Amino acid sequence: VPLYVQLSGALRDAVHRGRLPPGTCLPSSRSLAADLSLGRNTVINAYDQLVAEGYLAAVVGAGTRVTNLPKGALSASSRSLRTGRGNLSPGPSLSERGKEIGATGRVSAKPGRRAFQTGLPALDEFPFALWARLVASAIRRPDPSILGYHHSGGYRPLREAIASHLRSTRGVQCTADQVIVVTGAQAALDIAARMILDPGANVWIEDPGYLGTRGALRAAGARLLPVPVDEEGMDIEHGRACHPPPRLICLTPSCQFPLGITTTLSRRLALIEWANQADAWILEDDYDSEYRYEGRPLSALQGLDSNGRVIYAGTFSKTMFPALRVAYLVVPDRCVDDFRTAIRHTGQEAPLPLQAALAEFIDRGHYAAHLRRMRRLYAQRQHRFVELCEQHLAGYVSLPPRDAGMQLVAYFEHPVDRERLLAEADAQGVTLSTLGPLHLDACRRDGLFLGYAGVPEGEMETAVRIVARAFERQRRAPRD
């Protein structure tokens, strides 16, 4: 810290503490410099700084004086100046909404690639060199139009690329105008919830379901009504029997999170019929629709809707990599302008140079190629993973057959000490999660929720063996 800054700090502190009261005439820079054995410029700089800040005033012919500042305020803020932190009051509290958001849990994840963390694609297989080239070329000689505050709702070429991809692969009925690009699926859920829900609105959610959806809905003040999931998807009849009609129904029809179930056609039709009756919104989180390993994928629910009541959400986090932070909504025509305005107020806009690079990545066919490659790879990894689980975890867990997604559920065959199981696996570098925390109502059938897509086959056996040993130790030496 330069000497003049130290000196001005000491003088400022003296003013705050009242040791230099208003009107005090300071010594001339020459005499203070002599007294303190400092250079005269040091003193002049310190005085200048405090004059600029308003603590001192230089009056021609009358030297430098302490200005007249409100005494109470000066002393109230004095504590902070040296100690770095005061304690006069606890400080104002968060809003009720803020406390609610802060208290809504998320599954925490450790940085880096670990078996069997959920939600992670094969980071080892993404073409980062190619991606780096595209991003760098979007930045190096940028078009000024992608550097400012423009293109709210998304860069046009990217919206075109997304719309065309969704129409051809997901049966979504949309134009590029209806696509709203945001900073990740969580932002998509958050802005959709705010735009269609007022505090207290009834929302049907899948139980078990995604914590992020619950967080976004709670932040919007929604009243969450859990609807169980059976082998056909969300159990609408249960919802009708037990809950008031919804303002919004949230679901993951392609690959239910976490159970991996695809909502059947008859359930989809029933859902739309019920939404028509209740005049409800539907938020279709088209989670993991890209990864289906047998048969052809069902189209999106959005394509069955003829009343503009479906808001469709998709993301590049699982098909490229999570830290990309680009996802999108498809909203009904009549809401496009409001969503575009809204996003300028919420700041959930992805950086334009990244959007430009992503448009290139899709338009040049790299995205489709990567998806095809990952579909084959994940099918292999799933096959190998199921094989290893049958070999090493038989008797501990059972895996219902699934043919989609990036993770699998393995139900416990016997009661286990979850906390101990997870801690023991974690100590060996393996991340386990359970279904329990994903339930809002009581969890009737607990199990592990395991991400396999991000785990190279060569590392899989070691990781499954670690899980097996954690089960085994528990069987041999039950605690209490």
Next chain:
Amino acid sequence: VPLYVQLSGALRDAVHRGRLPPGTCLPSSRSLAADLSLGRNTVINAYDQLVAEGYLAAVVGAGTRVTNLPKGALSASSRSLRTGRGNLSPGPSLSERGKEIGATGRVSAKPGRRAFQTGLPALDEFPFALWARLVASAIRRPDPSILGYHHSGGYRPLREAIASHLRSTRGVQCTADQVIVVTGAQAALDIAARMILDPGANVWIEDPGYLGTRGALRAAGARLLPVPVDEEGMDIEHGRACHPPPRLICLTPSCQFPLGITTTLSRRLALIEWANQADAWILEDDYDSEYRYEGRPLSALQGLDSNGRVIYAGTFSKTMFPALRVAYLVVPDRCVDDFRTAIRHTGQEAPLPLQAALAEFIDRGHYAAHLRRMRRLYAQRQHRFVELCEQHLAGYVSLPPRDAGMQLVAYFEHPVDRERLLAEADAQGVTLSTLGPLHLDACRRDGLFLGYAGVPEGEMETAVRIVARAFERQRRAPRD
């Protein structure tokens, strides 16, 4: 579109429209292929697709039949299948909150670099080649820990770099833990408003002021109470006389938006004293604090607070470029965990590889060097701009002296037809904005609000002459 997709579409449509009722037995693939003069594989593929989707069921020994689907739902969604859009009902409406957000205006901007758009730094002077290298190197061989969902609230090295920059240049009292990295200043305002305000909360805002702040506050349900700005900053005494005590005071003390006024020390102290009395939050938007051309900058208001009631917001949009989409909050210690959790629910997280590149940019000194260079450049541009305004716009506008920021206010000397003035300048490629829309109460003194920092000196005279001609035409030929 492949033939089998066309065929499956036609059959699906027939099911929806009731022309193929439940239970209908379809012809064998061989006979349908013959009837339609199609290849047999085309028919098999179409049938397979519809079986996968649930429209048809293949019963061993009994051929392929239409499944039993709810009739009402089938016909309700039939319109959408071919025409792409139905019209059975207007569709559900947005929430009251959503309508409010959608109706809150923003000043719109045309893409690209135009004189005298506000909020734009010198895009022609940013070291994009260097920045592209840093970004590409963060992406090319990425550390897996920056690819996933980690580092909520910001990448640690970036938070360290920001904290150290703020402590040394802005007198902010903070640790890296208190820094929350978000996707731009608007996201910073949005998340802060949601975390500290419940619907109906009283908020004092500067009038005139920033539309983005108003938008974020309105989205959070706040009640906006306009407080006029005088030559010392926000007029606290006016607020105390006219408004109920605030839950939050929002201000831009370094360089008031739009008037460019620096809040004086005595006003800062009075503000903190009043906030202590009212137990109010203060949101310090440290807008354009980096650009001060004479004298030394006043430190941040945050540094005077000893009760943890200031939330400090800063951005890289004006010091680097807007589409970077990185900004930050400094929040009191006691709120850090809640803000970090909140940001995982709102998705206002900047891409980690970008954060890593930005940390490098700061740590290697490029950021400080760019700031120094821009400070000199903007001082020159301001000087030249004022000179040109005095030369060409004398009699039309008057410019109060300012020594900071990236834009200037030029008050109208006589009443003008604003709409015509702006349209005529716009037609010549010059963007003008006025103070009027930035006022919540009636605008007592209107004028132009002109961004000069982004305009190269060589282009400035032409642009100022265009403005002069627009004024002149109005003087010569008043409309009506």
